[in-house]
Amino acid sequence: MATDAETRAEARLDALLDPAHTALVTCECQNGVLGPDAVFPELAAAARKTDLVGQIRGLSAAARRAGVPVLHCTALRRPDGRGANTNARLFAAAARVAAAKPGAALAPGSEAAGLHPGIGADPAVDLVLPRLHGLGPFQDTGLAPVLRNLGARTLVCVGVSLNVALLELAFGAVDAGFQVVLPRDAVAGTPPDYAEAVLTHTLALVATVTVAERVVRRWSGSGS
Template sequence: MPSYEQLSQLLDPRTTVLLTVECQQGVVGPDSALPELAREARSSGALANVARLVAAAHECGTQVIHAIAERRPDGRGASRNARLFRAAERLPVQQLSGTTAVRVAAPIEVAEEDFVVRRLHGLSPLAGTEVDALLRNLGCRTLIVTGVSANVAIPNAVFDAVNRGYTALVPADAIAGVPSDYTPAMIRNTLALVATVATTDEVLACLKPPRRGARA
């Protein structure tokens, strides 16, 4: 784990952005299309830790972006080039635009200054979405990646962030996947090779408001 000094250098609120990935009601909520993943996100404390990080980011002036995966009712523009996408079409709960399924799930609170970026295709919150352009315009250097799932979207987000020149930071207890032992294996064997890995408490200890007179 990085030292407090190392984390503090990475987590300048002026150049840090917190990304929540697919923390939406239809994925991690009580009526999830993926109940096993929803249970894991909640029972592990990952969703609660995402909410803690979002609240701290709001308090210290760190920008928050919520990445939402959804589809049109007619399915136009949706990806169908992988088994995962075809299986999603048959789920009893659909992530349809404009429905409660694609609202950010409690206990995460969305502030007026947050960005909510919705995508209709692909596996990544960054590739082919507004997120990368927003990060560049915000002057982002460090991207905190949280949410679900450690199986697919989280590693995609981390790899895409690193490939685009950002430093990725993953709070290990603020991401979730299935089965429960998969997430620590993914972190240890893959994400730790390309991202800075810390705990939620360690990140919270370093997220502080910018000094007076500094650009928020």
């Protein structure tokens, strides 16, 4: 039998996930990030261990059935690097990989930059917000006003990575006044034990951590 505290927590999560004011936001779920020719293979491998792509596909389908907007935030880098940051080791590492593995480069219009087919994106209804700069999808990308125009107050954030981009997304969303829900089996980072520590000791302080199946049940109308 659930305790009073557990019952209250479940009720709060149900309220947060109300389809009337929720959006699903995917982060960098692209061929060149999660596919076989990933920029950072260790990250792609970590995502495969939890079937991250399959979890996001299920969440996306449930979101559309419930009328929840689905937004895909993607990272791009022009072949000439124009508009891209150069002020962190991460950017330099990504540029080196792109030079060595052109098939993994996230050039606009390339296969690598496209959304991973396994997540089940629907171009007829989903929104895609690309960026050329920064560590994550929130700052100066237009994401916040688009979400507000859609009536969203809670963001279910999924994708990669718990090392950088998802941290920026979660912190930016909270700073902007949004509630954040993180399904732990629909996010990934590397190494996996570090990703788990970030979820437990950092992101759980600012977001509600749950599992994808719990979100799907709520959007399917069956609650807890």
